[in-house]
Amino acid sequence: MNFLPSGICFFLSAATCWLTAKVDASWWYMGTLGSQVMCDNIPGLVNKQRQLCRQHPKVMQAIGAGMKEWISECQHQFRNHRWNCNTTARDHNLFGRLLLRGSREVAFVYAISSAGVVYTLARACSQGDLDSCSCDPTKKGSSRDSKGSFDWGGCSDHVEHAIHFSQIFVDAKERKERDARALMNLHNNRAGRKAVKRFMTLQCKCHGVSGSCSVRTCWQAMADFRRTGDHLRRRYNGAVQVAVNQYGTGFTAAHTHFKRPSKNDLVYLEDSPDYCIRDPQSGSMGTAGRLCSRASRGSDGCEVMCCGRGYDTARVSRTTKCECKFHWCCSVHCRDCQQLVDEFTCKSQT
Template sequence: MLDGLGVVAISIFGIQLKTEGSLRMAVPGIPTQSVFNKCLQRYIGALGARVICDNIPGLVSRQRQLCQRYPDIMRSVGEGAREWIRECQHQFRHHRWNCTTLDRDHTVFGRVMLRSSREAAFVYAISSAGVVHAITRACSQGELSVCSCDPYTRGRHHDQRGDFDWGGCSDNIHYGVRFAKAFVDAKEKRLKDARALMNLHNNRCGRTAVRRFLKLECKCHGVSGSCTLRTCWRALSDFRRTGDYLRRRYDGAVQVMATQDGANFTAARQGYRRATRTDLVYFDNSPDYCVLDKAAGSLGTAGRVCSKTSKGTDGCEIMCCGRGYDTTRVTRVTQCECKFHWCCAVRCKECRNTVDVHTCKAPKKAEWLDQT
């Protein structure tokens, strides 16, 4: 179900030539954007956008058309993928499911996305948001030939502080949202089933989340810094604000079921609240992610670092699912007592600090396994 989403993550995939000559997408980690751009430019120059786009797994026809027509935007899509995966991993760093990416899997997260769970809802929303954020930023920074600053912010306007003139370069959120919708939603619009309806809803939540955090930045003009005249423009907020917001939406996600005609949602059970346009929605309960379960896409928590004292989700009791933890004494070397020396260097000492690191125990083998 995540093929359409997986291809959004172009920049985390090294585009590599197989020995048979076809292209595949692998996940050797998250390379730097400069490495990815050089790689992509080299292959596009040698093979052409059509060959590249035709050999990316998971693209539907409409996505291939957009890829071939706008290869420069695909670089921004890739940059957005790196950004949203990094943000997903930040938001869930202290949880059993920590947004781990899988090597050699163009769906990025593997089978965990087959379940219509809260986690799938969050991933679809944050990925859509990441694409909007990256394309919008690329437009305003002059990196794309098809778009630039927001053409609609012109003339005079007013806010709580009074009148101001639109000026500068407002971030072109309109283009970012429009392209992200066309590209990311293309697969779901073709399928027309309950899961596609869920994905489209969560994609829209991600796009609107970026728009929610547009901020107004202004520059004052006047004698001695007085603000008799203001020139203002709209700017994207840091993507962390979008990530924090969508994480709260994840915590309050609404379990739903599709209506009989498949055109909308209804509450999963009597007494559950109805979902609004800003809610993330899901169908299926999540696994507990305690143990390795390839069928469910769970990697388990064996070996995960936990906090001995925390009562939260990063605490050993919750993270380790009651299995207990191992403690290892580790010596860490850090820079300390840094001083500035004229001119112009900062010199630091090396400090050694011995700490206890707690990691979750692996689950014990079931008794029947010992009897076979």
């Protein structure tokens, strides 16, 4: 099983190393000794994280496998923006020096990664992939909702267990540091976990004569991860710049006209770079070569995306499905058609 490129440790500042360094399928067949050696050699883990890594190698495997999902979601949410959640395989972490800055983009990365851990673990529990958990054992007997009574059945996602493990593992380093950046990370980690729980839904199946629904069997299920991503993207838009209070225990708004952040808000400490020009020191990859829309006035428009540097135009050929016809029964046959279209890409800095 390949998680991410071999030898890369995905490292969220000093907080969390997501077990991608030298991780491949062979580890999981090496037994207890093998997992202990591997956990001891992953850089960035604090003692508590190493202990959990040794005790729960299959959980670590699930986390590593689930990384691709939340990274993909992050890139989907920012696909049309200067910062597009781009990753690099040439650094000690997937986001390079970006994570050294307490910006709102980093706030989103922490929140979406924390949410991704909860989502991944809860799903692995429900699917029976882990020995340490299964379906939510508290969803037993009968209950009621707005439609009446129902019996608990099926397999409810055990989100509370996933949140508990995620909180212990992900937050371990921050709880030792307790400086401004650690408080920021802890807050955004929690906001990410809460976002997954926010979209739990009650799903039911009817039983009875001719679908009369005289008896309902229901279970709690997580919504598609896209809903969590959409929610956190909105929280990113309304993120609050903060400063640590005089006691060093929490936040106050950095400016008097800013609202005080709630537990669901994302918080950040520093302004973001403009991400226009490649700057390894700030973690900016720049927008040179990025596709843009000449007709758009939004963030994906060439004027905004290219930061006023202008853009190049190239005519390219694309293959599309065309002349599709329905054939009885039941298929659709299409032709592959070549279409010439103009593509616009941002110029580099002169």
